[in-house]
Amino acid sequence: MEATPQDGVVIAAGTVRGTQSFVHVLSQCWKNPQWTALEVLWRWIYGIPALLVLWYQGTRILQAAPLDVKALKSMSILDAMGSSKTLADAMAVVLPPVAHLLVWLGPILVLVWVVVSSVGRMVVLRRVDSRLYVRLGTLIVLQAVRVVALLGSFAVWFLCMEWAAQLNITRPIAAGGEPNLVGYCSLAIVGTLGLFSLWAIASWGLSVAPLLAMLRNIGVGKSFAAAFRLGPLKSKLMEINLVMGIVKIALIVLAMVLSATPLPFEVVATPQFLTWWWAGVTVIYFVASDFFHVARLVSYLELWRAYETDEGSLLR
Known part of the structure; x- marks a missing residue:
């Protein structure tokens, strides 16, 4: 089944918010579990x-x-x-x-x-969408760039956590005082969520570039250039990417809650049961995360098709 802009609300993508079309895409992905x-x-x-x-x-x-x-x-x-x-x-x-x-x-x-x-x-x-071009070499290069950027974000996160540890733990202990564990945990949580949200907002171009390569049959340089010159479509892609970041956080919190659910019954719950329970929660989390990854890609594709009124109009 091909995703086309005629399938529902995305035909009006120029007049609705990106998240409105995203809700429609979630339903579409649910109907196509393959x-x-x-x-x-x-x-x-x-x-x-x-x-x-x-x-x-x-x-x-x-x-x-x-x-x-x-x-x-x-x-x-x-x-x-x-x-x-x-x-x-x-x-x-x-x-x-x-x-x-x-x-x-x-x-x-x-x-x-x-x-x-x-x-x-x-x-x-x-x-x-079977109309997309096969651009495997281009996708490999674009994915490599995205992975390097993602690893860079992890390096920034580690440096931030190291600074928070020095500020709240290392320096107070060196001065003969007590470590501020509450301050460290607070900075760790806020810093992690902040960097996670920043990546969700800023990485949309890296996510959409491979799609543009397959849509327009173009190379690495043109794909990156096109990804950051999308006119009114840019804000909607950023909105969807931010929503995906929020969904990812919600899935992580839900997985943590489900993982902790049997702990009050640890006296009667066997280690085997806990192992299988945690394995099941992990599998559910990964499947749900993959579902939303697919939904993001399909929403990008449908928004592009809906906006594409003139040949190459979004690449100018």
Whole structure:
């Protein structure tokens, strides 16, 4: 089934808000579960082997590291300072081999992700609209740029968390005072949510560029140029991307709530039940997240089709 601007409210995309068309797209994606199934398939084709490799390497590191397992198990939030020291000692032992592992394994995982995600995204988009051109090489380059930008955002987040730790924990302890754990947690939460929202607002161009390459059969440079010259369509794409960020936060909070639901019954709940429960919550979260990723792509596509009244009018 192809997504066309004649399918419902998107025909009036020039007069409605981006989120209004997005609501229609959610219904459309729900009626076409094969789109989400393809998204889940290509992500898990990469994700399951990657997790197995990380599990194997992580197990090797933990078995070789001289960790004080008894001290780790006895950590309590009531003894924040003692637990922090225990955790710091464990991290000092584990981090060097982890850093050594990431030096060679990290680039391999990123490279494979770029290729697999480009192929998977192209398959999903062509399933939604078979009129799209095949631009695999262009999509790989565009996805690589997006991944580099995303890794850069993680680096900024880490630097912000490091600054918050120095301000509220390291400096007070060095001065002979008490660490401000409440201040650190507050800055960590606000900073994380702020950077997450900023990425959701600013990254729309990186998300729409591959779609434009397939829509117009153009290369990397023209795709990036077109992505940031969309006229009145830009605000609607930014709006949808921001809504997607909010949805992502809501899914994370919902997953945390569901994960904590059995804890009051931990006395009667077996470890096996808790393991299966948490595994189920994780699977539901990933499937729901993939569904909204597909909905965002379809909404981008439908908005473009609805606005495209003249040949190349949005590329001027």
